[in-house]
Amino acid sequence: MKSAKQLISTVLIKEGIKYIEKNPMENFPKLLNWAEKLITKPEHKRYLQLFRNVFDDPDNNFRKLIERFFTELHPNSQKKFLINYMVNAGMVGNAIIDKNKNKYGINIPWAILMDPTAACNMKCTGCWAAEYDKVASMSKETLDRIIREGKELGIHMYIYSGGEPLVRKRDLIELAEKHDDCMFMSFTNGTLIDEAFAKEMVRVGNFFLTISVEGFEEETDMRRGKGTYKKVMEAMDILKAHGAPFGFSACYHSKNTEVVGSEEYVDLMIEKGCTMGWYFTYMPLGKDAVVDLIARPEQREYMYRQIRKFRQTKPIFLMDFWNDGEYVKGCIAGGRRYIHINANGDVEPCAFIHYSNLNIHDVSLLEALKSPLFQQYAKHQPFNENHLRPCPLLDNPDMLKEMVHASGAKSTQPLDEEHVDDLTDKCQDISKEWAKTADRLWAESLPQREAKEKEKECVS
Numbered sequence: 001m002k003s004a005k006q007l008i009s010t011v012l013i014k015e016g017i018k019y020i021e022k023n024p025m026e027n028f029p030k031l032l033n034w035a036e037k038l039i040t041k042p043e044h045k046r047y048l049q050l051f052r053n054v055f056d057d058p059d060n061n062f063r064k065l066i067e068r069f070f071t072e073l074h075p076n077s078q079k080k081f082l083i084n085y086m087v088n089a090g091m092v093g094n095a096i097i098d099k100n101k102n103k104y105g106i107n108i109p110w111a112i113l114m115d116p117t118a119a120c121n122m123k124c125t126g127c128w129a130a131e132y133d134k135v136a137s138m139s140k141e142t143l144d145r146i147i148r149e150g151k152e153l154g155i156h157m158y159i160y161s162g163g164e165p166l167v168r169k170r171d172l173i174e175l176a177e178k179h180d181d182c183m184f185m186s187f188t189n190g191t192l193i194d195e196a197f198a199k200e201m202v203r204v205g206n207f208f209l210t211i212s213v214e215g216f217e218e219e220t221d222m223r224r225g226k227g228t229y230k231k232v233m234e235a236m237d238i239l240k241a242h243g244a245p246f247g248f249s250a251c252y253h254s255k256n257t258e259v260v261g262s263e264e265y266v267d268l269m270i271e272k273g274c275t276m277g278w279y280f281t282y283m284p285l286g287k288d289a290v291v292d293l294i295a296r297p298e299q300r301e302y303m304y305r306q307i308r309k310f311r312q313t314k315p316i317f318l319m320d321f322w323n324d325g326e327y328v329k330g331c332i333a334g335g336r337r338y339i340h341i342n343a344n345g346d347v348e349p350c351a352f353i354h355y356s357n358l359n360i361h362d363v364s365l366l367e368a369l370k371s372p373l374f375q376q377y378a379k380h381q382p383f384n385e386n387h388l389r390p391c392p393l394l395d396n397p398d399m400l401k402e403m404v405h406a407s408g409a410k411s412t413q414p415l416d417e418e419h420v421d422d423l424t425d426k427c428q429d430i431s432k433e434w435a436k437t438a439d440r441l442w443a444e445s446l447p448q449r450e451a452k453e454k455e456k457e458c459v460s
Contacts, residue, residue: 024070028055035086044091064315068275074243080205081245084183089156096154106369107335107378111157112150113351116143116171118343120164120189136343137163140171142360146341147179149365160186161351163343169197176204185210187249189224193235198242209246210278211235213269215259222255233272240273247276247317254282254292257299261306266314276317279303283352283394284426286416294430297437304388304441325382325390326445334377335369346412349377353393353400355409355420376403388438395431395438397424 032051054062070078089110097108117137147158158179165172165186176184183206190211201207214220217229239246248269250260259265260279269277281300282293295303304323311318325331332338333350340348346356347368357371380399382390389395392403403409404420411417 061313061315068315073245074202076202076205077245084206088181089183093154093156100153108153109335109338111338113159114341115162115343116165116168118163119167156182158184164189166192173200176207190232190235198238198244201244202242210249212249215256219256219259236272247274249278251280253295257295261303266310270316279320281322297434301437325387330382330387330390335374354412355404356412357409372407373409376407386438386442388442394427397427397431400424
């Protein structure tokens with residue numbers, strides 16, 4: 001059931017969309033004028049002004065991204081993104097989330113990452129999901145319940161990981177169709193994408209893919225198996241031809257950082273049709289983890305500088321899960337902005353933190369958000385005053401050790417239970433090395449942070 005505010009907002013946005021259907025770029029300012037009628041929060045006013053500034057500059061790379069949005073994507077996907085992501089998950093949803101945070105005295109996430117299945121048609125080196133039981137899965141009924149309970153709390157963004165989520169692609173499409181007021185995104189290895197699925201994506205409109213690709217052919221096939229890169233490129237061609245929305249996901253590690261962070265790589269992703277890209281860094285999960293794959297401090301700094309440069313020059317939206325702690329004030333896990341529910345139903349603070357107190361099969365979503373481990377996260381976040389050191393494992397390993405012990409959380413890796421002391425010991429040395437680089441970068445960026453804070457005060 002949609003709230004009255006959500007219904008009004010949806011009607012207003014639909015009216016605004018009418019202005020841009022025939023000539024999107026010429027009439028986009030009118031959509032911004034319509035959006036202004038929905039805005040109540042100061043941060044939303046800042047975002048709107050940012051959009052206006054971007055659109056007024058014809059050479060701005062984000063203006064070019066907006067143009068790509070209206071020329072490359074299917075109209076149904078355009079509409080659902082504007083309504084479900086910008087309004088339901090953004091302006092309206094955030095207001096409901098804030099209200100429920102105060103009501104229940106807990107963190108309520110903006111997004112829920114969940115694994116429909118732990119099964120996968122591949123076995124990639126260093127995959128964190130490889131530590132889970134491959135036969136585990138959540139029923140469509142359980143996924144549906146999580147979404148229904150999430151919407152009651154204001155959550156309208158749902159992300160799938162795995163395993164390979166598209167093993168369950170029929171169920172995922174049906175859930176997207178049923179919950180047509182939500183936005184859905186799925187990480188995928190891309191090898192199960194075909195013409196029929198691309199047609200279904202644009203039919204429902206509210207389903208987005210993020211395809212894992214580790215560089216060019218050599219780097220991708222090194223971790224994912226021979227022939228994977230070619231299949232991924234073919235999948236991207238299919239999606240682009242249908243106007244289906246998709247992006248890329250790259251895990252950077254000691255063997256591929258300079259490739260996935262290169263201009264040539266990002267240019268290829270844009271050419272193939274990606275409108276966004278997620279960068280993650282390798283995490284040494286599991287007793288057999290290849291510790292040598294952890295990115296070195298100089299490689300992490302390279303990604304820090306490259307992505308910030310590309311944001312000024314490339315028509316694609318890029319995110320760096322670790323280095324962007326600067327913009328979100330540290331770690332976003334543990335319910336602060338997102339949680340992870342694995343295929344067995346264990347409710348975890350993060351996809352990379354395999355410890356839990358509760359299982360979604362035994363409790364409601366609201367009860368799960370009261371997890372002792374999540375309370376530890378809320379108590380200690382941010383884990384470092386330097387937000388370029390946000391992670392409780394990779395950057396502050398003693399903090400993760402303390403929280404797991406204090407909460408009594410247990411390992412959720414049934415095939416390879418890893419004691420938190422053993423896991424955090426693997427990150428002690430690299431965390432100290434990165435601290436030196438991160439502290440230098442944090443001091444270097446101080447003038448920019450101060451300027452942004454002054455700008456926020458002016459807009460407010």
